[in-house]
Each structure stands twice: as structure tokens, then as C-alpha cells.
Amino acid sequence: xxxxxxxxxxxxxxxxxxxxxxxxxxxxxxxxxxxxxxxxxxxxxxxxxxxxxxxxxxxxxxxxxxxxxxxxxxxxxxxxxxxxxxxxxxxxxxxxxxxxxxxxxxxxxxxxxxxxxxxxxxxxxxxxxxxxxxxxxxxxxxxxxxxxxxxxxxxxxxxxxxxxxxxxxxxxxxxxxxxxxxxxxxxxxxxxxxxxxxxxxxxxxxxxxxxxxxxxxxxxxxxxxxxxxxxxxxxxxxxxxxxxxxxxxxxxxxxxxxxxxxxxxxxxxxxxxxxxxxxxxxxxxxxxxxxxxxxxxxxxxxxxxxxxxxxxxxxxxxxxxxxxxxxxxxxxxxxxxxxxxxxxxxxxxxxxxxxxxxxxxxxxxxxxxxxxxxxxxxxxxxxxxxxxxxxxxxxxxxxxxxxxx
Amino acid sequence: xxxxxxxxxxxxxxxxxxxxxxxxxxxxxxxxxxxxxxxxxxxxxxxxxxxxxxxxxxxxxxxxxxxxxxxxxxxxxxxxxxxxxxxxxxxxxxxxxxxxxxxxxxxxxxxxxxxxxxxxxxxxxxxxxxxxxxxxxxxxxxxxxxxxxxxxxxxxxxxxxxxxxxxxxxxxxxxxxxxxxxxxxxxxxxxxxxxxxxxxxxxxxxxxxxxxxxxxxxxxxxxxxxxxxxxxxxxxxxxxxxxxxxxxxxxxxxxxxxxxxxxxxxxxxxxxxxxxxxxxxxxxxxxxxxxxxxxxxxxxxxxxxxxxxxxxxxxxxxxxxxxxxxxxxxxxxxxxxxxxxxxxxxxxxxxxxxxxxxxxxxxxxxxxxxxxxxxxxxxxxxxxxxx
Numbered sequence: 001x002x003x004x005x006x007x008x009x010x011x012x013x014x015x016x017x018x019x020x021x022x023x024x025x026x027x028x029x030x031x032x033x034x035x036x037x038x039x040x041x042x043x044x045x046x047x048x049x050x051x052x053x054x055x056x057x058x059x060x061x062x063x064x065x066x067x068x069x070x071x072x073x074x075x076x077x078x079x080x081x082x083x084x085x086x087x088x089x090x091x092x093x094x095x096x097x098x099x100x101x102x103x104x105x106x107x108x109x110x111x112x113x114x115x116x117x118x119x120x121x122x123x124x125x126x127x128x129x130x131x132x133x134x135x136x137x138x139x140x141x142x143x144x145x146x147x148x149x150x151x152x153x154x155x156x157x158x159x160x161x162x163x164x165x166x167x168x169x170x171x172x173x174x175x176x177x178x179x180x181x182x183x184x185x186x187x188x189x190x191x192x193x194x195x196x197x198x199x200x201x202x203x204x205x206x207x208x209x210x211x212x213x214x215x216x217x218x219x220x221x222x223x224x225x226x227x228x229x230x231x232x233x234x235x236x237x238x239x240x241x242x243x244x245x246x247x248x249x250x251x252x253x254x255x256x257x258x259x260x261x262x263x264x265x266x267x268x269x270x271x272x273x274x275x276x277x278x279x280x281x282x283x284x285x286x287x288x289x290x291x292x293x294x295x296x297x298x299x300x301x302x303x304x305x306x307x308x309x310x311x312x313x314x315x316x317x318x319x320x321x322x323x324x325x326x327x328x329x330x331x332x333x334x335x336x337x338x339x340x341x342x343x344x345x346x347x348x349x350x351x352x353x354x355x356x357x358x359x360x361x362x363x364x365x366x367x368x369x370x371x372x373x374x375x376x377x378x379x380x381x382x383x384x385x386x387x388x389x390x391x392x393x394x395x396x397x398x399x400x401x402x403x404x405x
Numbered sequence: 406x407x408x409x410x411x412x413x414x415x416x417x418x419x420x421x422x423x424x425x426x427x428x429x430x431x432x433x434x435x436x437x438x439x440x441x442x443x444x445x446x447x448x449x450x451x452x453x454x455x456x457x458x459x460x461x462x463x464x465x466x467x468x469x470x471x472x473x474x475x476x477x478x479x480x481x482x483x484x485x486x487x488x489x490x491x492x493x494x495x496x497x498x499x500x501x502x503x504x505x506x507x508x509x510x511x512x513x514x515x516x517x518x519x520x521x522x523x524x525x526x527x528x529x530x531x532x533x534x535x536x537x538x539x540x541x542x543x544x545x546x547x548x549x550x551x552x553x554x555x556x557x558x559x560x561x562x563x564x565x566x567x568x569x570x571x572x573x574x575x576x577x578x579x580x581x582x583x584x585x586x587x588x589x590x591x592x593x594x595x596x597x598x599x600x601x602x603x604x605x606x607x608x609x610x611x612x613x614x615x616x617x618x619x620x621x622x623x624x625x626x627x628x629x630x631x632x633x634x635x636x637x638x639x640x641x642x643x644x645x646x647x648x649x650x651x652x653x654x655x656x657x658x659x660x661x662x663x664x665x666x667x668x669x670x671x672x673x674x675x676x677x678x679x680x681x682x683x684x685x686x687x688x689x690x691x692x693x694x695x696x697x698x699x700x701x702x703x704x705x706x707x708x709x710x711x712x713x714x715x716x717x718x719x720x721x722x723x724x725x726x727x728x729x730x731x732x733x734x735x736x737x738x739x740x741x742x743x744x745x746x747x748x749x750x751x752x753x754x755x756x757x758x759x760x761x762x763x764x765x766x767x768x769x770x771x772x773x774x775x776x777x778x779x780x781x782x783x784x785x786x787x788x789x790x791x792x
Contacts, residue, residue, distance in 0.1 A: 031716050116678050117719040130717045132678055
């Protein structure tokens with residue numbers, strides 16, 4: 001191919017869009033709406049109208065600036081509520097508790113409001129507004145937790161929460177092929193029917209006619225043979241398929257990432273987290289080893305281990321015990337991104353030891369989170385980090401929802 | 406091989422008036438540098454971006470990796486970027502290739518006009534939200550126009566990559582990445598209350614499809630995408646209005662990108678506050694003069710433009726606009742350049758609307774706006790959304 005240089009050209013087109021790069025981190029945008037009746041400027045409140053003909057002012061068909069500002073705040077609060085509603089029931093309940101205080105802290109939570117549309121119904125004197133609000137997510141979350149948890153309590157008043165956080169990772173999965181067992185039986189039937197028929201007919205007759213005598217003697221003989229044969233053969237096969245569950249080998253270790261992530265959030269929320277290692281009861285085998293052994297072989301703690309764990313906490317006057325397990329799967333290649341992907345399954349429970357018998361006040365999961373990364377280690381860290389954040393949020397939401405302090 | 410640049414100068418001239426105003430603003434913030442990415446599934450990158458990947462490899466072999474050149478371009482354009490991407494720490498910027506395609510048009514008795522298009526976006530990504538959210542996109546589109554005696558063969562990609570390399574990572578002051586960085590730096594830094602606008606391209610009439618058949622055949626999706634790129638580029642340049650990445654540039658509303666730190670993110674594009682929709686696009690073409698060497702055509706374009714607020718489905722503004730531009734075509738390319746006339750008229754009409762709205766020019770609207778409904782709502786909306 002010979003390029004025709006006289007026609008060779010390169011055209012560069014560069015287009016541009018906008019670049020809003022001053023949005024602060026942890027700011028979430030959400031849309032909201034509000035509808036409110038309006039009266040217009042204060043003068044419109046006079047029912048008699050103005051002027052000699054007592055006609056209403058033209059301005060009275062539109063909301064006043066004050067009413068617009070009020071409506072804008074209402075729509076922005078609706079946006080905050082929509083944002084919180086996405087986090088589930090416990091967050092919504094928590095929002096109900098902060099609704100009033102949110103009004104006073106409006107400027108701290110809502111960083112900006114953009115009015116998208118406004119429609120005024122002059123007949124019913126109602127105005128509807130749609131806005132997009134930029135919301136400080138971090139401040140909102142803090143406010144939600146602060147209203148429910150005992151953050152205002154002194155250190156002595158705060159409840160201690162023992163934490164037993166363990167992580168296990170799959171180090172190998174032995175998969176069994178489906179085993180098929182078959183049996184067969186054959187049934188054969190054969191039948192032969194035969195029939196032989198034989199008939200003989202004799203006939204004699206005499207006839208006298210004058211002086212003559214005629215004798216007629218006839219014998220008729222018939223024979224027949226009918227044969228039929230039938231043979232059937234039936235083969236019956238039956239079998240069973242036996243599928244065995246994967247044999248999974250785990251390695252169990254303390255979930256430091258999970259523990260620190262949840263611990264820090266508990267601390268912020270007003271609890272005194274205590275590491276599980278500090279709640280040892282000096283028994284044999286050590287409590288943590290026993291917990292690890294249980295978790296390394298199955299999904300549940302043995303009853304004796306659980307009782308021993310709670311008893312150890314009770315002896316130390318620890319009111320709450322948080323037991324959390326995170327299980328990391330084997331790394332695989334994510335088909336979409338091509339990166340390594342690791343799943344993490346998390347379960348967590350919080351026991352309240354204030355009564356005669358321990359009671360479960362929080363149950364989270366099992367929930368599955370996944371992490372992506374250039375290698376399996378990064379992917380696992382991302383998965384556990386994601387799992388920890390969500391678990392901590394769920395634990396605290398449930399604690400605050402139940403007003404547990 | 407002789408290369409020359411066209412239109413690029415005109416484009417930069419178009420934004421020159423705003424550069425000084427924007428650069429006067431003090432920037433207290435800084436952006437993280439996320440490098441170069443591809444908006445596609447990992448398995449599809451090599452197959453979909455053959456020329457881009459070759460350019461990337463060639464640039465690396467010559468010691469000018471795309472990421473490094475882009476970083477240098479940002480810094481030369483006085484954009485406060487810093488390296489070391491930390492996901493939990495605010496805004497990042499990256500160049501992401503999003504498309505690559507080639508069209509071949511037969512020239513009667515001469516050969517074939519081959520156009521290779523590389524498309525990308527400089528993305529601004531907010532890691533502050535729950536997931537990586539694209540808050541802005543600066544399209545960077547490069548077309549390599551070539552005339553060959555025969556249809557391009559399997560080795561053609563190599564030749565194109567070598568030819569385009571100097572323009573993308575070449576001379577530091579003129580390469581494409583620096584030009585894009587300069588445009589990026591010239592944009593004002595909007596606040597959180599700036600509108601999020603998305604431009605959509607709607608229906609095309611059969612004549613428009615026919616006019617573009619020389620380039621795209623009957624691929625109406627590709628025609629719309631090409632028109633979309635043209636309209637968005639022109640509108641933002643003339644109106645200086647922020648816009649979100651187009652819906653058609655993402656797969657199912659989500660984009661995948663691999664960044665300099667090796668991580669792959671699923672990018673979310675937020676819902677728009679307003680949708681600027683250009684629809685019912687009609688193009689007509691008629692010979693208006695010329696001579697043996699060139700022909701002059703009159704190309705008319707008409708479309709409806711509306712702005713809709715999607716949450717309340719409120720139509721903020723609506724109008725029907727039309728414009729005729731003269732298109733001069735060399736005899737050699739008369740058979741292949743019918744599409745150029747459509748593009749040029751689309752650019753002229755879009756730029757005129759945006760400029761008139763920005764100037765608040767009632768007379769222009771009265772003379773050109775068939776429906777007369779978009780005035781004064783369009784200028785008012787523009788003032789509000791892109792103050």
C-alpha cells in the first residue's frame with residue numbers, strides 16, 4: 001500500500017466537558033423533593049386584598065422568597081432522608097431520632113443545594129420543588145450514631161465489649177466428581193401357542209327309484225394347524241448419583257483488619273472495645289485456641305466453647321461480647337475486570353450478658369463481600385476491608401436501633 | 406510522509422477567550438493522578454483497542470509512556486496533580502480510552518479514504534462517595550485520515566500507530582495530551598451546586614442516515630455516537646457548560662477502568678440533573694456552485710433541542726433550530742465527504758445556539774428558533790447551570 005502523501009492528513013478534534021474538582025471527599029449527592037402551600041408575601045395574608053377594588057396582588061400568586069427558602073430546606077432534608085433510607089430500616093429509625101437536631105445542624109450536613117425545578121399551582125396555591133443536595137456523608141453518619149450510642153457517657157459509664165474476631169481463609173478445596181452407580185436387570189418372556197384342528201365328515205345316502213338302488217357314500221376330511229409365538233425382553237436400569245460436598249481446608253488467624261475496623265467504630269460510638277485475648281480464663285486449652293479450633297473445622301462454635309467464652313467475659317464484668325467470623329474464599333479471576341477476586345463471608349453476633357442468661361442483641365449476616373486487586377493478597381485485603389466496614393455499620397445500627405447502651 | 410494538523414487550531418481558538426479568565430482563579434485543591442485506563446472488560450481491551458495498545462507499547466519502548474507524558478502535560482498546564490493514588494482520598498484524574506473504530510470509503514478511481522478514530526476521555530473521578538463516581542469527562546478524540554490505494558491490510562494498524570505516536574506523545578508543547586491538559590486546566594472549577602447535565606442524541610431521519618452512509622453505512626448507533634461527540638464538544642466549547650460523560654460511552658451505565666496503581670474500578674456516573682436532548686435530526690444537501698476542482702454544497706441541518714429535568718419530568722426549555730452551512734469539497738472527495746457536511750452544519754448550528762444563549766441574544770432566537778419557546782428559558786437555564 002502506498003500512501004498518497006498529498007491527501008494524508010491528521011485531524012485532531014478535542015472536545016471538552018466540565019471538570020468540577022472542588023467537591024470535597026465524603027460528599028454524597030442526592031435528590032429530594034418537597035411540596036408546600038404558600039401564601040405569598042406578607043401583604044397577601046390580608047384577606048381583603050389591596051387597593052380600592054380589593055384585588056389580590058399579582059405577587060400573591062407566587063411564593064415569597066422566604067417561602068422558597070423554607071421549601072428548599074425541606075426538599076434538602078428530603079434528600080437526606082432518601083440517602084439514609086438506602087441504608088436500611090435501622091438507619092431510617094435513627095434518622096427519625098435526629099430529624100429535629102438535623103434542622104439545627106442543617107448547614108453542617110447539607111453543603112449545597114441546587115434547585116432543579118419548581119412548579120407553582122396557583123389554583124391550589126401549592127409549590128413543588130425538586131433539588132439536588134450535596135450532603136456530608138461522614139457528618140451525617142456521626143450524627144446518626146451519636147444520637148443512639150452512649151457517646152456522651154464517661155469512660156466509666158461506657159459499656160465494655162469483648163471482641164472475638166477470627167478470620168479463616170480457604171487454603172484448598174477438594175472437589176469430588178459426582179459418583180454414578182448403576183444396576184440393570186433383564187426379563188425375558190417367550191410363549192408359543194400351537195393348535196391343531198382336524199375334522200372328518202361322513203355322508204351316506206340311499207335312494208330307491210323304481211328297481212334301482214343308488215348308494216352315495218362320501219367322506220370329507222379337513223385338517224388345520226395354527227402356530228403363534230411371542231417373545232418380550234425388558235431391561236430395567238436404575239442408579240444413584242452420589243455428590244459429595246467439597247472438602248475445604250482452612251487456615252484460621254485473628255482478623256486484625258476486621259477487629260481494628262470494627263473496634264475503632266465501636267470506640268467512636270461510645271463503647272469500650274476489649275480484645276478477646278484479654279478475656280482469657282487461664283483454662284486449658286487456651287480459650288482463643290479452642291475458638292480457633294472450632295472455627296477451623298466448621299461454621300459454628302461448640303456450645304461448650306461459647307459458654308466458656310461468655311463466662312470468661314462475665315467474670316471480667318464485660319457486658320457485651322461480639323463474636324465475628326470472616327471467611328475468605330479462594331482467589332479467582334474476575335471475568336469482567338481480569339483482576340484477582342476474593343470473596344469474604346462475614347457473620348457477627350453480639351451477646352448481652354447483663355441478664356441471668358446471655359441474649360443475642362445483634363445478628364449480622366452471613367453477608368458476602370468481594371474485593372478486587374492486582375493480586376490475591378490485595379483482593380483479600382479489599383474484601384475484608386469492605387466486609388469490616390459494612391459489618392461495623394450494621395452492628396452499630398442494630399445496637400442503636402435497640403437503644404442498647 | 407507529510408503530516409499536517411487541521412481544525413485543531415480553530416478549536417483552541419474557540420476556548421482562548423475563556424482560558425485567561427479561568428486561569429486567574431486560584432486553585433487550592435489538588436488532584437490525584439490515576440494514569441491511563443481502558444473503558445472495557447479486561448478480555449476485550451486488546452481486541453477492541455488495537456491501535457491504542459500499539460501506541461501505548463511504542464511509547465513505552467521509546468521511554469515516553471503515556472502515563473508519564475500525561476502527568477508531565479498536566480503539570481505543564483499548571484494542574485495541581487500528585488501521584489500516589491489513594492482511593493479514599495478525594496478526586497483523581499485519568500485518561501481513559503473508550504472507543505476505537507475505522508471507516509473505509511471508496512474514492513472513485515483513486516483508492517480508499519481510511520479514517521481511524523481513537524476516542525478517549527479525561528475523567529475526573531470522585532473517590533469520596535461510596536463508590537468511584539465520574540463527575541466530569543473531557544473527550545479527547547483523534548482522527549487519522551489517510552488515503553490508500555487498497556483497502557487496509559492486517560499490517561495497517563502498525564503503520565497508523567507509528568504515524569500517530571508523535572502527535573500524541575511527541576513534542577511536549579504540541580502533543581495531543583498537552584493540548585487536552587491545557588483545555589482541562591482552562592475550565593472553571595465549579596462548586597458543588599453546579600448542574601450535572603448530560604447530552605443525549607435522539608432520532609435521525611432517513612436522509613441523515615443516507616448522508617452518513619458513506620462513512621458508517623446504516624449503523625445508526627455509530628452515527629449517533631459520532632454526532633453526539635461533535636455536539637457535546639461544540640456545545641461545551643461555545644456554552645462553557647459542564648456535562649457528564651455520555652450514556653452511550655459506558656457499557657450498561659457502568660464503566661470499568663484499570664488505573665496506574667493496577668487497581669480496577671467500576672465507575673459510576675451519577676444521575677444527571679438535566680438532560681439536554683437533541684432529537685429529530687434532519688440533514689439536507691444541495692449543490693450550490695463550484696467548479697471542476699471543487700463543488701460547493703449547501704448543507705442544512707434542523708433538530709429539536711430540549712432540556713428536561715428527569716426527576717420531575719419537567720421540560721425546562723424546548724425549541725426547533727435550523728441552520729444552513731456551505732460545504733466546499735474537493736472533487737477527489739466528493740463521493741466520500743457527504744458526512745463532513747452534516748458534521749460541519751451540526752457544529753455550526755450547535756455553536757450558534759450555545760453562543761446566542763450565552764449572550765442572551767433574543768434577536769438570534771427570534772430569527773432562528775422556529776418554535777420561539779426556548780427563549781428566554783434557555784439563556785436563563787444556562788446562566789443558572791453554568792454561571
